[in-house]
Amino acid sequence: MLKMEHIAKVFRTDTVATHALRDFSLHVKAGEFVSVTGPSGSGKTTFLNIAGLLDSFDGGSYQLDGINVSGLNDSARSKLRNEKIGFIFQGFNLIPDLDIFDNVDVPLRYRGFGRAERKQRIEEALLKVGLSARAKHLPSQLSGGQQQRAAIARALAGNPAFLLADEPTGNLDTTMARQVMELLEQINEQGTTIVMVTHDPELARRAKRNIQIVDGEMADLTLKQAV
Numbered sequence: 001m002l003k004m005e006h007i008a009k010v011f012r013t014d015t016v017a018t019h020a021l022r023d024f025s026l027h028v029k030a031g032e033f034v035s036v037t038g039p040s041g042s043g044k045t046t047f048l049n050i051a052g053l054l055d056s057f058d059g060g061s062y063q064l065d066g067i068n069v070s071g072l073n074d075s076a077r078s079k080l081r082n083e084k085i086g087f088i089f090q091g092f093n094l095i096p097d098l099d100i101f102d103n104v105d106v107p108l109r110y111r112g113f114g115r116a117e118r119k120q121r122i123e124e125a126l127l128k129v130g131l132s133a134r135a136k137h138l139p140s141q142l143s144g145g146q147q148q149r150a151a152i153a154r155a156l157a158g159n160p161a162f163l164l165a166d167e168p169t170g171n172l173d174t175t176m177a178r179q180v181m182e183l184l185e186q187i188n189e190q191g192t193t194i195v196m197v198t199h200d201p202e203l204a205r206r207a208k209r210n211i212q213i214v215d216g217e218m219a220d221l222t223l224k225q226a227v
């Protein structure tokens with residue numbers, strides 16, 4: 001489903017070239033729950049942004065659901081991203097002056113769904129994350145855990161094949177982090193493939209597979225070896 005072979009990514013400024021990923025290969029099959037750990041600056045976010053078609057790469061190949069990503073122009077790439085991928089970020093990235101319902105609506109409007117279909121998808125997604133009663137609240141009126149659940153609803157409403165999460169519990173206390181993790185586990189059991197970057201060894205171990213990125217290279221770990 002997600003097939004990266006020998007991916008290289010270099011960030012260049014006038015004075016330095018940073019090799020964020022070097023010879024990075026990874027296959028993720030449908031239905032997997034993969035956690036990604038590694039030191040700060042090792043390339044985790046770079047990997048996730050490339051996987052999510054938010055960033056380009058400089059070498060190697062990447063196939064998403066059998067589609068060769070390098071061959072796509074910008075609009076085809078955006079379309080593929082919107083159809084297949086849901087994102088969750090450490091900082092939730094909700095729009096502060098939209099209520100929760102309208103936040104979940106943003107990517108659906110972008111995809112051009114009609115009003116009735118959007119409403120149905122939003123209500124289903126909010127039900128899944130346990131926030132039906134909070135649809136009319138602003139993000140600032142919710143706890144951190146609730147805000148992250150709202151962001152998960154936004155990612156799910158588009159019914160993505162892949163959920164990519166970059167430190168989704170990084171801004172949450174332990175209790176809320178566990179709740180968000182439980183929600184992700186349920187979502188995975190219902191068939192969504194998840195790749196989650198995390199600093200938290202306990203959460204990393206709970207994923208079905210753990211990989212580590214060190215200096216832009218990938219190491220597959222067994223559960224026993226994990227951190």
Ligand SMILES: Nc1ncnc2c1ncn2[C@@H]1O[C@H](COP(=O)(O)OP(=O)(O)O)[C@@H](O)[C@H]1O
Nearest residue numbers: 011012018020039040041042043044045046047
């Ligand atoms: N936009 C950018 N411009 C220049 N360097 C970058 C950029 N994004 C990331 N890097 C560098 O690439 C390396 C990997 O970064 P990143 O993928 O964000 O690491 P992680 O998420 O594992 O902390 C780091 O050395 C970082 O400084």
Ligand SMILES: [Mg+2]
Nearest residue numbers: 044045046166
């Ligand atoms: Mg990062």
